[in-house]
Amino acid sequence: MPILYHESTGIFHLTNAYVSYLMRIMENGQLEHLYYGKRIRDREDFSHLHEEALRSHMVLSTPEPSSLALHYTGQEYPVYGTGDYKSPAVSILQENGSRISVFTYESFRVLAGKPSLQGLPAVYAESPEEASTLEISLFDTVSGTRLVLSYTLFENAPVITRHTRITQEGERPVRIERAMSTCVEFHDSSFEMLQLSGAWGRERYIHERALEMGIQAVQGLCGTCSGAEQNPFLALKRPGATERTGDVYGFSLVYSSSFLAQTEVSTHDMTRVMMGIHPDTFSWKLEQGQTFTTPEAVMVFSDQGLGGMSRTFHRLYRRRLARGFWRDRERPILLNNWEGTYFNFNEEKLLAMARKAKEAGIELFVLDDGWFGARNDDYRGLGDWQCNLDKIPSGIDGLSRKIEEIGLHFGLWVELEMVNMDSDLYRAHPDWILQTPGRVPSPSRHQYVLDYSRQEVVDHIYDMVAEILEKSRITYIKWDMNRYMSEGYSAHLGPERQGELMHRYILGVYSLYERLTSAFPEILFESCASGGARFDPGILYYAPQAWCSDDTDAWERCKIQYGTSLVYPLSMIGSHVSAVPNHQVFRMTPLETRGAVAMFGSFGYELDLDRLREEEFEIVKSQVKRMKTLRRLIQTDSDFYRLCSPFEKNEAGWICVSSDRTKAAACLCQKLNKVNASWLRFHLDGLREDLFYRISCMAGGKEWSYKAFGDELMYAGIPVDRECLTEAGGDFAAVIFVLEAQSTEADALKAGGKRVE
Numbered sequence: 001m002p003i004l005y006h007e008s009t010g011i012f013h014l015t016n017a018y019v020s021y022l023m024r025i026m027e028n029g030q031l032e033h034l035y036y037g038k039r040i041r042d043r044e045d046f047s048h049l050h051e052e053a054l055r056s057h058m059v060l061s062t063p064e065p066s067s068l069a070l071h072y073t074g075q076e077y078p079v080y081g082t083g084d085y086k087s088p089a090v091s092i093l094q095e096n097g098s099r100i101s102v103f104t105y106e107s108f109r110v111l112a113g114k115p116s117l118q119g120l121p122a123v124y125a126e127s128p129e130e131a132s133t134l135e136i137s138l139f140d141t142v143s144g145t146r147l148v149l150s151y152t153l154f155e156n157a158p159v160i161t162r163h164t165r166i167t168q169e170g171e172r173p174v175r176i177e178r179a180m181s182t183c184v185e186f187h188d189s190s191f192e193m194l195q196l197s198g199a200w201g202r203e204r205y206i207h208e209r210a211l212e213m214g215i216q217a218v219q220g221l222c223g224t225c226s227g228a229e230q231n232p233f234l235a236l237k238r239p240g241a242t243e244r245t246g247d248v249y250g251f252s253l254v255y256s257s258s259f260l261a262q263t264e265v266s267t268h269d270m271t272r273v274m275m276g277i278h279p280d281t282f283s284w285k286l287e288q289g290q291t292f293t294t295p296e297a298v299m300v301f302s303d304q305g306l307g308g309m310s311r312t313f314h315r316l317y318r319r320r321l322a323r324g325f326w327r328d329r330e331r332p333i334l335l336n337n338w339e340g341t342y343f344n345f346n347e348e349k350l351l352a353m354a355r356k357a358k359e360a361g362i363e364l365f366v367l368d369d370g371w372f373g374a375r376n377d378d379y380r381g382l383g384d385w386q387c388n389l390d391k392i393p394s395g396i397d398g399l400s401r402k403i404e405e406i407g408l409h410f411g412l413w414v415e416l417e418m419v420n421m422d423s424d425l426y427r428a429h430p431d432w433i434l435q436t437p438g439r440v441p442s443p444s445r446h447q448y449v450l451d452y453s454r455q456e457v458v459d460h461i462y463d464m465v466a467e468i469l470e471k472s473r474i475t476y477i478k479w480d481m482n483r484y485m486s487e488g489y490s491a492h493l494g495p496e497r498q499g500e501l502m503h504r505y506i507l508g509v510y511s512l513y514e515r516l517t518s519a520f521p522e523i524l525f526e527s528c529a530s531g532g533a534r535f536d537p538g539i540l541y542y543a544p545q546a547w548c549s550d551d552t553d554a555w556e557r558c559k560i561q562y563g564t565s566l567v568y569p570l571s572m573i574g575s576h577v578s579a580v581p582n583h584q585v586f587r588m589t590p591l592e593t594r595g596a597v598a599m600f601g602s603f604g605y606e607l608d609l610d611r612l613r614e615e616e617f618e619i620v621k622s623q624v625k626r627m628k629t630l631r632r633l634i635q636t637d638s639d640f641y642r643l644c645s646p647f648e649k650n651e652a653g654w655i656c657v658s659s660d661r662t663k664a665a666a667c668l669c670q671k672l673n674k675v676n677a678s679w680l681r682f683h684l685d686g687l688r689e690d691l692f693y694r695i696s697c698m699a700g701g702k703e704w705s706y707k708a709f710g711d712e713l714m715y716a717g718i719p720v721d722r723e724c725l726t727e728a729g730g731d732f733a734a735v736i737f738v739l740e741a742q743s744t745e746a747d748a749l750k751a752g753g754k755r756v757e
Helices: 303-319 347-360 393-404 424-428 457-473 495-519 554-566 591-598 614-636 710-716 722-727
Strands: 003-006 012-015 019-025 031-038 091-092 104-112 131-140 145-154 159-168 174-186 193-198 205-210 213-221 231-239 248-254 259-265 271-277 283-287 289-294 295-300 334-336 364-367 409-414 477-480 524-527 545-547 572-576 602-606 638-644 652-659 665-672 679-683 691-699 702-709 718-719 735-744
Touching: 003 104, 003 131, 003 424, 012 131, 019 145, 031 174, 031 295, 091 159, 159 174, 159 283, 174 248, 174 295, 193 213, 205 554, 231 259, 231 271, 231 303, 248 259, 248 271, 248 303, 283 289, 283 495, 295 303, 303 638, 334 347, 347 364, 347 393, 347 614, 364 393, 364 477, 393 409, 393 457, 457 495, 495 524, 554 572, 554 591, 554 652, 554 665, 572 591, 591 614, 591 665, 591 735, 602 614, 614 638, 614 652, 614 665, 638 665, 665 679, 691 710, 691 722, 702 710, 718 722
Parallel strands: 334 364, 334 602, 364 409, 409 477, 477 524, 524 545, 545 572, 572 602
Antiparallel strands: 003 012, 012 019, 019 031, 091 174, 104 131, 131 145, 145 159, 159 289, 159 295, 174 271, 174 283, 193 205, 193 231, 213 259, 231 248, 248 295, 259 271, 638 652, 652 665, 665 735, 679 718, 691 702, 691 735
16 A cells, blocks of 8 residues: 555555655644655654754744644644744635634545546546545634645655645635645755756756755746746755766646745754745635645655656656647657748748658648738737738638648647737727736737636637637647736736736636647647746646747757756657757857757757758758657657756767667767867666667768677767767767667677777
8 A cells, every 4th residue: 555544653654666755643633744755664653753842932832741843843734823933835814814724634535546636737647556645634623724635646656746725614715825735844954956947048957056044946926837937846956966876856846827946944954845836926715615726746756866856757747747649649840930931921932841841751830920810020910810811812721731732731820828909809808918907018029918817718719719720730739928927917806816817817728728639639739938938747738748948059959958858858848950040049050960959859840941952951851861760769768868968068968768778869969179189988878788789870971880788888988089079060069879779698799899880
């Protein structure tokens, strides 16, 4: 049994082959956190792990002669004001103005499998045997408020998911001011905190720092999305932990709006980790009989370093977050017209681009912005989801069929949550945008945010888009979202409910996604948010891939994709080849490098193939051909290992290894070339030591290969002559190594490992 309860001691033990999570019912009826980490053997009593001390200024949480002081005791879901003076996990304002709550234990139940969250994205179990769920019910007798803490432990992974339900059973309404999805207490502070931070064009860079006393946090306050600046993720790793070794705890929030991920180290060196909806932009009025459910937090423990944590997240999110038709399928190789044409296109130009794409072996043509309304620039037309027949006389339905006749699938760009003031939609419904009475709404990219807390807005957008999808031959939708929320006020909500706006907004977005993906289950949805500003598990539940960044420069993408891989699998990373000079950083990088980096994701192109030289077009054809041989390995059937960090070295490297470890594809990139430099040793990972692999590499138009055992490739490494990288382009060069097992050790001893030129 993965969830155990010892009645004599009030101990709950969640455990499997990898992890243990311990808590107990204290004498005051509240829950104490005892341990979270590597699996330990079960026993009846763990109460000796309890720590308490009554220091100066501290108060007792039970009448004397008890000495229980909560400020020094690990809390499972703490409240403020009854002896604990650190940040609370929950705060509830009652009608008399009090924020004091005391939630005491009432009951528990264990469920086979994992229940879904109403209206919210969450990871799932496909069978009752995959997971077990513990629900602990706590009750505050004064306010009549019930708190249900939910924990799901997956059977064969070091994964625990958590969320909280709050139900008002008392006659008087209450206002939730803070409700975290998870809270975990560690009894020491010997950690380094790792986060994914950045901005537009440099999303999800890896940053780490040693924990200090006080609060260290990352947050998003963007409303419409989790944001490009911070990702709803943090990890705590023990000092000395590496990619391969050491204890690491990962926390990831399945949510796409304003969030808080926080650590707080007390002056007694205890560390409290919390994650959930950001309280600064949130409040929720709860009437009698109503329930509020927090988003889900996913907790992963690894004793195999950051790499072990990442591979656990990858397997979980690839197979138990993504859903539906495209979950286990290879992604189509696409050409998007945006950077090739921007708004300047007509039907003939699009068909010519599609024919060239077909010649290259590409499978999907995507029409980006500019196809609807009066949309010849970004000042107008947004929200008018009818085809511009001056540009496309055949309409979207006719164009999609012409593209299909060429032999390609057809995809379409939309931005469904925004509107230009110069649009028929705004002129008909000016009250449908978010705006504060008496204040001028702030534009961003000449657009405004539609009020998705209103059902009529969601219904109207659904009806327009569904009509297009029903009439046309569309297999892919790129759903963009290009601005953060400002003047967050809804004319639809009363004054006492304005704090609910941001959460209700994202619930509206989720509901539209759910309706569209349910009505059109075979369409591949890709999320985009001015690049990677909404790259989070919440949106990936509906759209199984997301545009990683608007910055398509190959070296910048090494850093962005490397950081993104800390949590998210390659199948979810939108990665394309674009033209040079790059449109974001104006850098020249070899076409081979742009292709090599983009292959480790959902591969495609963002350029006009007709502008390439003949030899460049031949390279594109070879890239497409190679990707078709590698994409199942990269996207659906591999474990990912980071080998060289572009944040630390002149080189970046990674490898995808098939689940049976008989095939692999590795990429080595360098930033700047070196003169008269020493050879590199490229150390691989994840291989079977006793398998004999053939390694092949293409660089500078030359191919070479040799054979070696897996242990040699991991520990001695592949010797790489810098001349190989010079031939591959010099600065910003990249090479791909493809490995295939030839035999086991017994068979290979006779063959030797001679290099084959």
